[in-house]
Amino acid sequence: MIGYVTVGTDQIARAAKFYDALLGELGAKRIMDFDTFIVWGFGRGKTGFALANPFNKKPATVGNGVMVGFAVDNNAKVDAMYGKAIELGGTDEGPPGPRGDGFYGAYFRDLDGNKLNFHCMK
Secondary structure (H helix, E strand, O other): OOOEEEEEOOOHHHHHHHHHHHHHOOOOEEEEEOOOEEEEEOOOOOOEEEEEOOOOOOOOOOOOOOOEEEEOOOHHHHHHHHHHHHHOOOEEEEEEEEEEOOEEEEEEEOOOOOEEEEEEEO
């Protein structure tokens, strides 16, 4: 159902470096690349993750209650991706672990303060 999700940044080159390294661990590549908007994914027409300078030219802000979740195929991958996010300068919002009913997740904020997670559901 979701085509893509976008988070904002005021420093697109810095943020792009973070996501190139992080999402590259999943095999995602840039599928659209413009000066103010970049999309990573596994091919056109598939769900993507985007990074953009705000269109209205105002500062990027973090949405209160907004979070993007990346599904991976096992708990070890959750652990590894969370570790990579922290290694790249992300900040902890909840270390890897079970969250109930077969959900295993890890939460972090990117360099701009956007909240994200990696999770596995069994």
